[in-house]
Amino acid sequence: MSLKTSSDNSSFLKGLFREYYFKDSNSLGTPSMIEKREFGYMSFDSIMVRHLSFRNKKELIARLVQESPSDVYCSNGYYKFPTNSVQSKEWEGADLIFDIDLKDLNMPCSSEHSFYVCDQCGACNVSFLNACTVCLGRKISRSTIPCRKCLISLKKETQRLIEFLHGDLGIADGSIEIFFSGNAGYHIHVSDSEFKTLDSRARSDLVDYICGNGIMNESIGVRKSKNGFYIKFPKSGMVFGWRRRVASEFGINQSSISKLKRIVESNGGYSQFKDDLSAKAKSIGVRIDPHVTTDIHRIFRMPGTINGKSSLLKVKSTNLETFNPLDSACVLDDRQVYIRSKVNLKLYLHENYFRIKNSIERLPAYAAAYMICKGLADFIK
Amino acid sequence: MNSIGLAIKLGPADLAKYPFLEEASEYIRETRFAIEELDRPEMDHILRRSVDILETEISAGKVYTNLDKYEIEILSFLVTLIMIKSIDLEPVTKKHSLLEAMRTEKFLAEDLFKEKSLPKKKLLLHKIFQELFDIDIHFDLDLTIFRLSVPDYLMRASKMNEQEWKLINRSVHSGYVYIDTDEAVRLIRSELSNLIYDRIKTMKIPLVPERVKICAEELRKKFSIYYTYRKHHIVSDYPPCIKHAIEMMNTGENLPHSARVMLATYMLTIGKNTDEIVTMFQNSPDYNEKVTRYQIEHLAGNKGSRIKYSVPSCKRLHSEDLCFATVDCENILNPIQFGRKKANAQ
Ligand code: SF4
Ligand SMILES: [Zn+2]
Ligand SMILES: [Zn+2]
Numbered sequence: 239m240s241l242k243t244s245s246d247n248s249s250f251l252k253g254l255f256r257e258y259y260f261k262d263s264n265s266l267g268t269p270s271m272i273e274k275r276e277f278g279y280m281s282f283d284s285i286m287v288r289h290l291s292f293r294n295k296k297e298l299i300a301r302l303v304q305e306s307p308s309d310v311y312c313s314n315g316y317y318k319f320p321t322n323s324v325q326s327k328e329w330e331g332a333d334l335i336f337d338i339d340l341k342d343l344n345m346p347c348s349s350e351h352s353f354y355v356c357d358q359c360g361a362c363n364v365s366f367l368n369a370c371t372v373c374l375g376r377k378i379s380r381s382t383i384p385c386r387k388c389l390i391s392l393k394k395e396t397q398r399l400i401e402f403l404h405g406d407l408g409i410a411d412g413s414i415e416i417f418f419s420g421n422a423g424y425h426i427h428v429s430d431s432e433f434k435t436l437d438s439r440a441r442s443d444l445v446d447y448i449c450g451n452g453i454m455n456e457s458i459g460v461r462k463s464k465n466g467f468y469i470k471f472p473k474s475g476m477v478f479g480w481r482r483r484v485a486s487e488f489g490i491n492q493s494s495i496s497k498l499k500r501i502v503e504s505n506g507g508y509s510q511f512k513d514d515l516s517a518k519a520k521s522i523g524v525r526i527d528p529h530v531t532t533d534i535h536r537i538f539r540m541p542g543t544i545n546g547k548s549s550l551l552k553v554k555s556t557n558l559e560t561f562n563p564l565d566s567a568c569v570l571d572d573r574q575v576y577i578r579s580k581v582n583l584k585l586y587l588h589e590n591y592f593r594i595k596n597s598i599e600r601l602p603a604y605a606a607a608y609m610i611c612k613g614l615a616d617f618i619k
Numbered sequence: 620m621n622s623i624g625l626a627i628k629l630g631p632a633d634l635a636k637y638p639f640l641e642e643a644s645e646y647i648r649e650t651r652f653a654i655e656e657l658d659r660p661e662m663d664h665i666l667r668r669s670v671d672i673l674e675t676e677i678s679a680g681k682v683y684t685n686l687d688k689y690e691i692e693i694l695s696f697l698v699t700l701i702m703i704k705s706i707d708l709e710p711v712t713k714k715h716s717l718l719e720a721m722r723t724e725k726f727l728a729e730d731l732f733k734e735k736s737l738p739k740k741k742l743l744l745h746k747i748f749q750e751l752f753d754i755d756i757h758f759d760l761d762l763t764i765f766r767l768s769v770p771d772y773l774m775r776a777s778k779m780n781e782q783e784w785k786l787i788n789r790s791v792h793s794g795y796v797y798i799d800t801d802e803a804v805r806l807i808r809s810e811l812s813n814l815i816y817d818r819i820k821t822m823k824i825p826l827v828p829e830r831v832k833i834c835a836e837e838l839r840k841k842f843s844i845y846y847t848y849r850k851h852h853i854v855s856d857y858p859p860c861i862k863h864a865i866e867m868m869n870t871g872e873n874l875p876h877s878a879r880v881m882l883a884t885y886m887l888t889i890g891k892n893t894d895e896i897v898t899m900f901q902n903s904p905d906y907n908e909k910v911t912r913y914q915i916e917h918l919a920g921n922k923g924s925r926i927k928y929s930v931p932s933c934k935r936l937h938s939e940d941l942c943f944a945t946v947d948c949e950n951i952l953n954p955i956q957f958g959r960k961k962a963n964a965q
Contacts, residue, residue, distance in 0.1 A: 408794015479791035
């Protein structure tokens with residue numbers, strides 16, 4: 239977003255971020271095998287720096303204080319030579335990661351709290367436009383302030399993912415870490431050693447499992463025959479995994495041959511039932527971003543760093559039920575500053591409600607930073 | 620080994636079916652068999668059997684299913700490998716490795732299914748799955764169902780192109796995947812095949828016996844006809860990812876689905892026709908002309924959904940581990956740009 243890069247905005251944010259990394263570096267989550275990871279960051283002038291490596295946490299913090307970047311990333315993979323180019327790093331393994339993002343949940347309330355900000359001049363609109371009304375620029379970014387409903391849905395989706403990881407994949411609770419992404423989502427990091435060496439194709443199969451993609455009629459016993467279909471349940475049973483999910487959705491078990499037959503018939507036969515089954519599986523599946531999980535060379539937002547899209551921290555949740563991201567992730571300073579807001583807005587942050595008008599406002603620095611990162615306000619010196 | 624105890628051992632009949640096991644090599648060492656002996660006329664039947672095996676596999680494309688006495692099996696296994704080594708045609712090596720793996724699969728499935736003695740079943744599982752491939756696999760209560768860990772399963776099953784192998788179509792619970800006997804043995808096909816391939820590659824024979832040489836030379840003449848068309852595919856001007864895929868295919872490697880899509884869409888985009896592309900795939904171990912043709916026409920948008928597929932982006936290919944970028948790839952977003960860039964530079 240352009241006005242973040244306007245010098246007043248960015249020097250204000252940069253100062254705040256630096257202060258945080260200088261004073262509170264303890265919250266920085268240091269990944270295991272730090273010396274094997276690749277690090278990267280995005281500066282406030284939108285320059286991406288990659289292929290960095292640090293021997294320990296101290297070195298990393300020194301760099302963060304010095305550069306005060308807008309966003310900080312760390313590879314989920316570990317390499318023999320993390321600073322080499324991608325081809326010659328020598329991949330040794332990667333944590334399994336999942337990204338649950340608000341944009342994938344298609345929330346009906348999203349239009350109530352979305353804004354459209356021109357990348358070129360920073361003008362802000364409440365409805366989507368093809369071009370900016372002020373400068374006619376065509377690059378428009380959507381900026382969203384997740385509401386209570388959104389935050390609850392994100393948590394529920396995360397919980398459903400955990401059920402899959404735990405119940406189906408047998409991953410122990412101790413190997414699963416849940417983070418609020420700092421903006422509008424959750425990141426789930428799995429450090430189970432058995433999964434570390436899986437390549438991208440194996441991870442993609444795992445993604446399909448979790449999302450409910452690619453289920454076949456045959457796997458629940460509906461088989462094609464010359465003139466239609468017949469039912470023969472699989473030898474390995476219907477009580478586990480997706481078979482159990484689908485069976486309970488249709489109200490069947492291993493002995494319901496005639497019931498399943500009727501269901502398929504009432505659907506209109508083998509192929510129509512297939513469509514119905516795929517749709518059902520998709521609705522039971524978890525909505526994760528497939529690319530994040532399948533990419534084994536990704537650099538991913540680092541735990542304990544500030545998200546430049548919101549000024550909130552990527553913070554760990556130890557108890558998802560009682561976790562409130564808008565309190566825990568709000569870590570910046572609370573001295574009072576002035577901004578010029580481009581919109582009217584109600585905002586909850588850090589146990590405080592703010593009623594912000596489309597004018598000059600005096601706010602604690604953390605709330606001001608949030609508005610500026612979202613592209614909805616400018617800093618006033 | 621501990622849980623099984625050493626009381627039970629593989630017998631000669633087992634070694635006949637699994638001649639790649641260490642115990643079979645031991646047998647050969649114990650009999651003090653020397654390679655030069657193959658030049659003796661009484662060894663002719665072994666040589667003939669090896670020729671027969673290769674003819675069945677390479678010319679007819681079939682698994683050789685005859686099972687003879689163990690002395691004969693173990694020796695002809697070895698002689699076949701020596702012959703392949705001297706034939707020295709990569710596709711022959713690849714094809715034999717694959718078909719030999721499929722032969723093992725057949726025996727192993729029968730053994731695991733029919734064998735009455737539980738300790739014996741466990742021993743087979745242990746010898747082949749655990750010792751050779753480090754797969755921790757167990758019988759479930761019902762002795763025809765096996766369970767193995769999700770990662771062990773995924774590592775192998777995700778390389779198969781058929782949808783039924785997708786994890787979602789499996790019985791999965793608490794970190795385990797439940798599969799039946801045929802599926803369990805199918806799962807290790809490519810590892811078995813690699814094992815045999817590596818055996819051939821690492822085998823060192825100072826002097827190949829004259830009689831074996833003669834057989835090999837004849838087979839070589841015969842087989843090389845099948846593999847000459849490869850020369851038509853000059854790979855020099857293609858981007859590295861495409862080059863790599865073609866080279867893999869030329870050596871008879873089984874390409875993953877994603878690589879086939881990349882190759883086919885690329886070839887379609889640069890203007891190759893379906894026939895030309897179909898012949899490119901002829902070297903795949905699982906080649907089937909009808910299926911290949913359909914798939915290519917599907918990608919071209921002539922069949923099925925009628926959507927014309929475009930070449931996947933470099934980013935996508937990179938995430939699928941199909942990118943082998945070189946300096947010439949700088950600033951390229953799609954392999955299609957590779958040729959153009961080069962052309963401009965000239
Ligand atoms: S950069 Fe693109 S063109 Fe080059 S090898 Fe990788 S995928 Fe192919
Ligand atoms: Zn504008
Ligand atoms: Zn909402």
